[in-house]
Amino acid sequence: PNPNPNPNKVGLLQILASQFPAVLIIHPVYxxxxxxxxxxxTSRLVGNSHVTDLWADQAYAAFSVGHKMIAVVYYVLNLRAAVKLGDPVYYQRQDAWRLANAGK
Structure with missing residues (x-):
């Protein structure tokens, strides 16, 4: 067994990327x-603006609603990944896990 805990050096990064590609994409986007x-x-509230002034700007309101929609996707993907990581196959020997997932 390889004692190196670095996932990239033991070949696990590619497996994680193949098992959870959506999670790896949504994190930097979100x-x-x-x-x-x-x-x-923050830049709009630095002056004498009030928080209600932000919502008068339709562009800000649209981007804020978009942020909430992306948040739903972000949390769903993370919850699915967390549930999937509960599978015992992810806690077996690294070689067995790598071989079990090589064809997926």
Whole structure:
């Protein structure tokens, strides 16, 4: 057995990417969307603006609703991945796991 815990060096990163591609895509998308929306909100509230002024801007409101929709996808994908990771096959020897998932 390889004592190296680095998933990339033992070949697990490719397996994780093949098992959870949507999760690996949605994380940076959701993070970037959250950062941009937060920066816009902060920049508009720095002055004398009130939070209700944000909602008067239809573009901000649309992006905020879009953020909520992406959040639903983000959390559903993460919950599915968490449930899938409860499968005992992910906690067997690495070689057996790699062989079991090679054809999937």
């Amino acid at each position: 993070m970037l969307y959250t950062i941009v929306l937060g920066a816009v909100r």
